[in-house]
Amino acid sequence: MIDKLTTLTTLFAAAALVAAAPQAPAPQKPPDIAVTLTGENGQPPRLAVPQFIAITKDAETQAIAKTITDVLFDDLTFEREYALIPRDTYATIPAATSFTDVPIDRWRELNADYVVVGTVQKMPTGIQIQVRLLAARDRSQAFGKEYSGSSANPRIYAHTISDELHALRGVRGIARTKIAFASDRDGERLGGTIEQRTVQEVYMEDYDGEGARRLTVNRTLNITPRWSPDGRSLAYTSYRRGGPNIFIQNIYEGTNSDLTKDGASYLPAWSPDGTRIAFMSTHDGNPELYVANRDGSNVRRITNNPAIDEAPTWSPAGNQIAFVSDRTGSPQVYIVNADGTGLQRLTTAESYADKPTWSPAPNSEIAFSSRNGPGSDIKVINLATRMIRQLTFGEGTNESPTWAPNGRHLAFVSTRAGKNQIFTISADGKNLRQITKVGNNKFPDWSN
Amino acid sequence: MTTRLTIVSTLLLAALVTACGKKNPPIARPTPPPPPAAAAANPARPPAPPEPVPEPTVVPPVPVPNDTVASASLDDLNRNSPLMPVFFELDSAELSPVAQMSLKEDAELLKRNASWAVTIEGHCDERGTAEYNLALGERRAVAARAYLVSLGISADRLKTVSYGKEFPFDAGHDEAAYQKNRRAHFVITAK
Numbered sequence: 001m002i003d004k005l006t007t008l009t010t011l012f013a014a015a016a017l018v019a020a021a022p023q024a025p026a027p028q029k030p031p032d033i034a035v036t037l038t039g040e041n042g043q044p045p046r047l048a049v050p051q052f053i054a055i056t057k058d059a060e061t062q063a064i065a066k067t068i069t070d071v072l073f074d075d076l077t078f079e080r081e082y083a084l085i086p087r088d089t090y091a092t093i094p095a096a097t098s099f100t101d102v103p104i105d106r107w108r109e110l111n112a113d114y115v116v117v118g119t120v121q122k123m124p125t126g127i128q129i130q131v132r133l134l135a136a137r138d139r140s141q142a143f144g145k146e147y148s149g150s151s152a153n154p155r156i157y158a159h160t161i162s163d164e165l166h167a168l169r170g171v172r173g174i175a176r177t178k179i180a181f182a183s184d185r186d187g188e189r190l191g192g193t194i195e196q197r198t199v200q201e202v203y204m205e206d207y208d209g210e211g212a213r214r215l216t217v218n219r220t221l222n223i224t225p226r227w228s229p230d231g232r233s234l235a236y237t238s239y240r241r242g243g244p245n246i247f248i249q250n251i252y253e254g255t256n257s258d259l260t261k262d263g264a265s266y267l268p269a270w271s272p273d274g275t276r277i278a279f280m281s282t283h284d285g286n287p288e289l290y291v292a293n294r295d296g297s298n299v300r301r302i303t304n305n306p307a308i309d310e311a312p313t314w315s316p317a318g319n320q321i322a323f324v325s326d327r328t329g330s331p332q333v334y335i336v337n338a339d340g341t342g343l344q345r346l347t348t349a350e351s352y353a354d355k356p357t358w359s360p361a362p363n364s365e366i367a368f369s370s371r372n373g374p375g376s377d378i379k380v381i382n383l384a385t386r387m388i389r390q391l392t393f394g395e396g397t398n399e400s401p402t403w404a405p406n407g408r409h410l411a412f413v414s415t416r417a418g419k420n421q422i423f424t425i426s427a428d429g430k431n432l433r434q435i436t437k438v439g440n441n442k443f444p445d446w447s448n
Numbered sequence: 449m450t451t452r453l454t455i456v457s458t459l460l461l462a463a464l465v466t467a468c469g470k471k472n473p474p475i476a477r478p479t480p481p482p483p484p485a486a487a488a489a490n491p492a493r494p495p496a497p498p499e500p501v502p503e504p505t506v507v508p509p510v511p512v513p514n515d516t517v518a519s520a521s522l523d524d525l526n527r528n529s530p531l532m533p534v535f536f537e538l539d540s541a542e543l544s545p546v547a548q549m550s551l552k553e554d555a556e557l558l559k560r561n562a563s564w565a566v567t568i569e570g571h572c573d574e575r576g577t578a579e580y581n582l583a584l585g586e587r588r589a590v591a592a593r594a595y596l597v598s599l600g601i602s603a604d605r606l607k608t609v610s611y612g613k614e615f616p617f618d619a620g621h622d623e624a625a626y627q628k629n630r631r632a633h634f635v636i637t638a639k
Contacts, residue, residue, distance in 0.1 A: 242607075266582050330539070371576075
């Protein structure tokens with residue numbers, strides 16, 4: 001209630017051009033996953049997630065059980081498709097030792113609709129996890145699965161289970177997705193120039209900020225990384241050969257290729273089928289948009305205007321590209337067919353709009369950075385209604401949005417915590433989380 | 449590869465456990481009663497083998513060889529910024545009269561040192577968004593280059609590059625700092 005009131009008040013206080021109160025997006029329902037789990041009156045089911053049971057009693061297994069439980073709880077909290085029963089109320093409920101002695105009546109007393117019960121067992125080859133979703137009403141099993149693998153990263157089991165539980169809600173889970181970004185956290189300086197310039201390298205981390213790892217050691221500026229749709233490659237802008245070019249790194253194969261060689265190319269964007277990349281280049285004299293095959297062949301120009309044309313993003317169907325042009329005097333978002341025909345202007349009420357990101361289907365929305373005083377804020381425009389909602393309100397400057405693959409969250413860069421850091425926020429403007437902390441972190445891109 | 453290995457080893461393990469049936473008895477997998485609701489996720493059937501959870505391993509990146517020729521004398525030359533930078537208004541790549549005067553002097557210096565090759569860097573202040581500023585920096589560098597070419601400097605001596613707002617000259621957050629950062633900056637890359 002209070003949340004809604006604060007949001008509405010803030011909106012009215014903001015620029016008059018902002019339209020009605022933010023509307024929460026309809027939950028993603030991929031056509032092949034039906035909603036099989038609901039709570040009372042269609043509400044989110046109330047879910048308890050007690051500590052996973054360590055079948056083997058050693059310290060490592062117990063630590064793994066705790067990690068999986070904690071991460072699963074966080075993953076489920078993030079998506080807000082289950083009403084999580086707070087863990088501080090679990091203290092009085094005796095811990096189960098197996099699937100057969102779960103005190104289901106006690107969970108029912110806590111008002112749970114369902115209980116997640118899990119076991120962890122150390123195996124010679126790693127670990128085995130079993131998980132069941134039991135209905136509190138009658139102990140019936142709504143879901144059950146076993147997993148096996150390495151014990152090196154227990155979080156992956158929690159993320160996998162979370163995605164499964166969200167499938168039951170008809171929602172595509174994103175717990176296993178990654179965020180690529182550029183960071184100067186290693187503090188390396190560019191050599192051979194007069195000014196002290198800190199390089200940026202490409203990194204990736206889990207959507208929740210864990211497991212950050214460095215992906216380039218190019219010792220120069222490496223920015224604007226973009227995930228290929230299959231999540232196995234990153235295209236990025238790098239100055240490793242002097243002028244900026246777009247490189248493609250196949251991160252699980254350890255191979256690279258060049259997309260461009262003109263030393264004047266920036267801002268790659270993969271088509272949804274992964275076969276083409278759109279980008280900006282000035283090799284014809286001013287910043288224009290081009291599309292090339294992923295091997296760099298068949299480069300074709302799709303804008304033709306002395307103005308700046310930059311920051312492409314593809315539609316989910318792969319037939320249109322949204323981008324930014326300042327042909328009317330200030331940067332605005334446009335949409336064009338992938339062959340360069342059918343240009344139409346999208347933003348008309350912004351003084352300055354940049355870095356559009358096209359939401360995945362079935363939502364039909366584009367998020368972008370919008371100038372707001374000295375800085376920027378994140379806005380979302382609905383393509384059908386052309387209504388705009390605002391997600392940030394001048395807390396530092398906020399830019400470079402990127403959609404999560406289920407269209408329910410965005411990652412973006414904000415200076416609200418001091419330096420440039422990456423935050424995630426839900427599409428309704430709630431649930432803000434900081435997911436980088438060290439150094440300056442920019443140009444996020446959310447994997448499929 | 450790893451997946452197949454995991455499935456095979458899991459199945460072997462399952463077979464071993466079943467055969468020996470000692471310390472870790474097979475975990476009971478009771479067949480659930482048919483759930484009352486339509487949500488029948490697990491009808492009575494033999495339990496599936498454990499699903500492997502692979503996590504692909506990133507191949508560690510190879511450091512790129514440092515192929516820029518370290519040249520102390522070029523660094524010395526550039527340290528004094530012999531070629532004057534030119535400065536711009538916010539969001540603009542227009543050359544002011546002052547900028548044009550600076551470029552005229554730069555052109556003279558370039559004519560006197562006909563062997564110099566130069567990279568013109570376009571820079572922006574921290575306001576404005578990172579992506580547009582990459583393009584604006586290009587515009588600024590290209591504008592400076594075009595003017596120098598119009599003054600008779602050969603185009604192939606002049607490369608352009610944009611750093612957007614990524615390499616500010618002054619890390620401050622006031623107009624004095626911003627004004628220093630909105631520039632085309634000249635680096636001699638060969639002499």
